[in-house]
Amino acid sequence: MRYRPIRWFSYEPKDADMATIEECRAALDKFAENIASDQDAVASKLDFERRLACDISDLGHAFRARFTAGTLTDIADGDDPDAEIRMTVSSDDLVALVNEELDLTKAFASGRVKIKANFMDLLKLKKML
DSSP, X not given: OOOOOOOOOOOOOSOOSOOXXXXXXXXXXXXXXXXHHTHHHHHHHXXXXXXXXXXXXXXXXXXXXXXXXXXXXXXXXXXXXXXXXXXXXXXXXXXXXXXXXXXXXXXXXXXXXXXXSOHHHHHHHHHXX
């Protein structure tokens, strides 16, 4: 039996320019500012203290932060293995979510955004984004 020779195909991603770590950090900072600027509305929605871990899948980088008293604080590089809310997202999708160019519900349903959290925390996070 003869086998066909292996053919190598070059793959070029559709979006060769992806958001950088700095742009992702800026998006998280903007998210924190958005929460702080609408403090009255968000405070009623966000009456919990949770740790957030945000894994940027295409960059292999992670951020951690805390939701405290209706604000997002302590944004830093690195993973938090004990975080109650874990979000896995690509760099471009994170920037699009914060800029309101991507709907969280549609992105979650299509698998572009993965969130591990209890159901109530998931609903509160959706209201903020």
